[in-house]
Amino acid sequence: MPPGGPSWTTMEKPKSLWGTLAALLRYIGEYRWHIIAGIVFSLVSSAALLIAPQYLAVMTDGISDGISSGTADLALIGGAGAVLVLLYVMSMVFSTLQNYVVPRASELNGDAMRRDLSKKAFRIPLRALDRMSTGNVMSLFTNDTDTIRTQSAECICDTVTALTMMVGSVVMMMLTNSTLAIVSIIPVAAGFAVMLTIIKRSQGYFVAQARSLGQMNALVEELYYGMDIVNTYNDGERAMARFEEINESLYRSAFRTRFATGLMPRVMDLVSNLGYVLVCVFGSMMIL
CATH class of the missing domain: 1.10.287 (Helix Hairpins)
Structure with missing residues (x-):
């Protein structure tokens, strides 16, 4: 028998994937307002990026018509350009806010998870620890916890952003x-x-x-x-x-x-x- 007990490193799949996801969502629910704010910021940033090409098209058409006719509508081009700049700045600002709020929620969730794991470790029966090697326990407490910490809140917001951009892009392309x-x-x-x-x-x-x-x-x-x-x-x-x-x-x-x-x-x-x-x-x- 190795010094730290038998190696117990079998990877087990969750009994219910959706049940596990639901439990994770309930666990991070304490910081739901951070996540909701991150989702809202993500939606606003994505919407600004989706609307911006329409004003870029207005500018392009205005310049093209001006070249053809010899008289450009500077008011139209300038107005579209101002709105375009405003949309890009808005997207950058809300994206920055998302990048501030969501990592904060992840770190708070990771801190709470480490505290709960520390408390749980003192309640685990000794016979359960005897079946596990020390290195594997450390791997579960560090690697897996860190993965959940870094990916939990980010995945939710990134998924919302990706779906918004995908659906919005398809709608805009169909309209064009x-x-x-x-x-x-x-x-x-x-x-x-x-x-x-x-x-x-x-x-x-x-x-x-x-x-x-x-x-x-x-x-x-x-x-x-x-x-x-x-x-x-x-x-x-x-x-x-x-x-x-x-x-x-x-x-x-x-x-x-x-x-x-x-x-x-x-x-x-x-x-x-x-x-x-x-x-x-x-x-x-x-x-x-």
Whole structure:
């Protein structure tokens, strides 16, 4: 048996994903006003960015008409430009407010979670701790807690922002030109399908990376505090073999996760370029 007890690093899926999410939302509900404010700021910032291109189009049309006729409507162009600047400044201000409020909610939530975990640790039965290695306990208390702290509130606001921008962009494109909007949406939909496939296939790699990281933390923690026992029983070779095994597993899973993570931006770049080419081709055909 290793010095810190048996290694207990099996990754378990939640019994109910939606139940777990609901419990997390209830947990961070104490800071709901911060999150609600962040969502409102995000909506205002996104709305300003969605409306701005309409005034940019007014400016462009005014300049184009002025070049054709020889007399530009400076009042129209100046008014559209002033509104455009105001919208961009408004978007920047509300985005900055969101970036202030939401991280504050995340940090407050993380502070409360660490306090609750500290209190919970003193109530855990000893027999439960005996089944867990010291390093794995430390990994759960630090890595997992820090992940929840940094991602909880940000994910909510980022999701709202992404949905607002996606729906708003589709509506604005449909109002501008439905044909070009459909042409633009097709490659984006195909890109989302490819990304969902990549995410589905790479999910196991992230689970394996988390499992290997927990095992590595557990082994290093146990060997560090139990080095005297390892030397006394001449167990160094077995410990080194175990380290090499976990290290190799961590290397493979980490490489695959990095590859999958790096592949998604490349796919989106390809989709963006294809969409640009299709819009140019169909736009040229519509003009001709």
